[in-house]
Amino acid sequence: MSNKKKLVFTVNVDWFFCSHRLPLALEGQRRGFEVYVVGKDTGSFKNLEELGIKCILIDFERSGRNPLKEIAVIRKLRKLYEQLNPDIVHQITLKPSIYGTLALNRINHKARVFNAVSGLGYSFINDRRNFTTVILVSLLKKAFAGKRSNFIFQNPDDKQFYESLDFLTDTNYSIIKGSGVDESIFSYNSPINRQKLTVILLARMLYDKGVMDFIAAAENLRAKYENKVEFLLAGGIDPENPAHIKEETLSTKCDGTYIKWLGHSSNVKGLYEQADIVCLPSYREGLPKSLVEAMAIGRPIITTDTPGCRECVVDGQNGYLVPVKDHNVLAERINTLLSDGDLRLKMGLASRQMMEKEMSLKTVIEKTFNFYEQVN
Secondary structure: OOOOOEEEEEEEEHHHHHHHOHHHHHHHHHOOOEEEEEEEOOOOHHHHHHOOOEEEEOOOOOOOOOHHHHHHHHHHHHHHHHHHOOOEEEEEOHHHHHHHHHHHHOOOOOOEEEEEEOOOOHHHOHHHOOHHHHHHHHHHHHHHOOOOOEEEEOOHHHHHHHHHOOOOOOOOEEEOOOOOEOOOOOOOOOOOOOOOEEEEEEOOOEHHHOHHHHHHHHHHOHHHHOOOEEEEEEOOOOOOOOOEOOHHHHHHHOOOOOEEEEEOOOOHHHHHHHOOEEEEOOOOOOOOHHHHHHHHHOOOEEEEOOOOHHHHOOEOOOEEEEOOOOHHHHHHHHHHHHOOHHHHHHHHHHHHHHHHHHOEHHHHHHHHHHHHHHOO
16 A cells, blocks of 8 residues: 555546646656546546546536435545545535535545635626525535635635635635646747737637627627638537537627637647737636636737636736626727737737746646645
8 A cells, every 4th residue: 555645636527637737736746645636537537547647536517406416426525535535635616625525524534625716607607696606605604614624716806705704714725826837838929920910719618708799899890800800719619518609609600701710729829829819708717727828928818807817917018907798898909909019019028927927837836735735
């Protein structure tokens, strides 16, 4: 039996772990931990196991509504944590944080527990608060009222919400901006001189990401910029999310020339390198990795003045903040940047500097492991 300390990451789904948290696992291995990933396998477990990471299947359903199935997941987590007896448990996103903490509260565990709050999700967008939100808050209180957990927030707004529920002490939380971007891979790249300027939105095709607002802003500017600018949407459809946009809707709204939907792309870096402006008019985020990647490449950002998004922009310095669901102001800000190449370059450089200072992968890893170590 291994005498190594055990670091367990519990997450909804494997692909999200690989895209957002894999460097933490590799750093854990480097520091001598036996590392586990617990969650749903959609094909990435094999790759993780090839890296020496032990994977354990727990079938989280992101939009699960069957109480018996959800209780069964909590029981599986409790049994698993009892068997593993981990030293550190790092639970990522809302459902694993709640269910994992409920499971741990039922056993006498030694683990230091860290819940990563990467946005509060679909039900916490202001105009959508309903009975589901009430249930979620009730579960939060049941899980976290004992203050045995520690929290990693990506933005101050989520921290303030948890503070309002009296979950926080002076020492059981840390604000760490995002999941980090490797600045050596996402290196600064001067804008490419092309026949057409490019404005891009890279995200899952959800109403909550402001996709339809982006399209409406592009239509506002069509008379001025058709044949001069292309508006690109890059991202797949997420049918499990209640806010997903249907393929036929996107096909109707995108003409394939002025407004293009590219679908899912694994070449995020290449897309940002060909972009002149990056937009994300989202309704709420934790802290969007896509924007941090765009900042690393050196692009001006236009995003919404809302939790998570506003952390990526100093208005007027590296881009612009616009009101949520206001495609008219969004169009005005896009027009400002399309009209001024020097301003785009200046703001892009400021984006790169801001990312290096606050959001690099090195910074995120260092702050996370420092937080692990300072908790008794």
